[in-house]
Amino acid sequence: MAVSTKAPPPIPPNSPLKAETVSPWSSWAGPLALLGPSGLFLVLLLVIPTLVIFQLSLVPNIKPGDLVNPSGIGNYLRVFEPLNLQVMGRSLFFATGTTILCLVLGFPVAYWIALNVSPKWRNLTLLGFVLPLWTSSLLRSYAWITILRPTGVLNSLLALVGIPPLELLNQSSAVLIGMAYSYLPYIVTILYASLEKLDRRLLEASQDLGANPVETFWKVTVPQTMPGIAAGSLLVFISCLGDFVDPELLGGASSMTAARLIYNQFLGATQNWGLGSALSMVLIFAVSIGIALLLKYGDRNAV
Numbered sequence: 001m002a003v004s005t006k007a008p009p010p011i012p013p014n015s016p017l018k019a020e021t022v023s024p025w026s027s028w029a030g031p032l033a034l035l036g037p038s039g040l041f042l043v044l045l046l047v048i049p050t051l052v053i054f055q056l057s058l059v060p061n062i063k064p065g066d067l068v069n070p071s072g073i074g075n076y077l078r079v080f081e082p083l084n085l086q087v088m089g090r091s092l093f094f095a096t097g098t099t100i101l102c103l104v105l106g107f108p109v110a111y112w113i114a115l116n117v118s119p120k121w122r123n124l125t126l127l128g129f130v131l132p133l134w135t136s137s138l139l140r141s142y143a144w145i146t147i148l149r150p151t152g153v154l155n156s157l158l159a160l161v162g163i164p165p166l167e168l169l170n171q172s173s174a175v176l177i178g179m180a181y182s183y184l185p186y187i188v189t190i191l192y193a194s195l196e197k198l199d200r201r202l203l204e205a206s207q208d209l210g211a212n213p214v215e216t217f218w219k220v221t222v223p224q225t226m227p228g229i230a231a232g233s234l235l236v237f238i239s240c241l242g243d244f245v246d247p248e249l250l251g252g253a254s255s256m257t258a259a260r261l262i263y264n265q266f267l268g269a270t271q272n273w274g275l276g277s278a279l280s281m282v283l284i285f286a287v288s289i290g291i292a293l294l295l296k297y298g299d300r301n302a303v
Helices: 024-057 074-079 082-115 119-134 137-148 153-160 172-195 200-208 213-241 245-255 258-267 273-297
Strands: none
Touching: 024 273, 074 082, 074 273, 082 119, 082 172, 082 213, 082 245, 082 258, 119 172, 137 153, 137 172, 137 245, 172 213, 172 245, 200 213, 213 273, 245 258, 258 273
């Protein structure tokens, strides 16, 4: 009887026999080692503080030093009082208006950089456009105060050409201008990343088939860049909901937003941490919805 001397065939990588020799802990050790520090960071500085705020939101009229004894949703019912709803509505107005302004102003700039600027100059052009982000938001707001105040730069230039001065400072228009200036670079960079991947062959095909530039824009360009538009718009909207500096400095007392209202409950004269926590949880919930929409409909490669 002949005995075979051939070596046994190698075990395929996906073979069940080979999978049995791999310890289940080895497949989890690497991800846990990488995600452990960031996970601990999120738990300590995000999850636990959020749970503390939620607990405080269930305590009516709590102040520093009082015992935490959750007893109901009375603070959440106060959120729906007319005055508080007016403040929340103003925050939504500023966030929506700023998003629309940034989209209208930012899309042409991103389109021009992505399709018309020479490749060797694109990075430098983008760098120049995002340079304002290197300065403090507080400094940018004070710069706009210098421009928009009654004796500021803008009215001085208007006086030279005989145009009456404009009353913009401490108005909603000043808040929209300052917030649009602050968040415009974000939406431009996101739209640029989306427009850079635009299939130009479709633009040429649209022109060859007789479409005018407007039809090409709405039927070819916009559908291809819709994930980038959604990502940029949602990012600006989410950021504007919690903006504190621009409405406070440029809008004055008549432009109170949710962020300022929450600040007053914690550090102002009222010192009602329960209501402030309830307002914070409502704002966190609204931002969470925006983030969920961003993850679902936004262009993840552009954010």
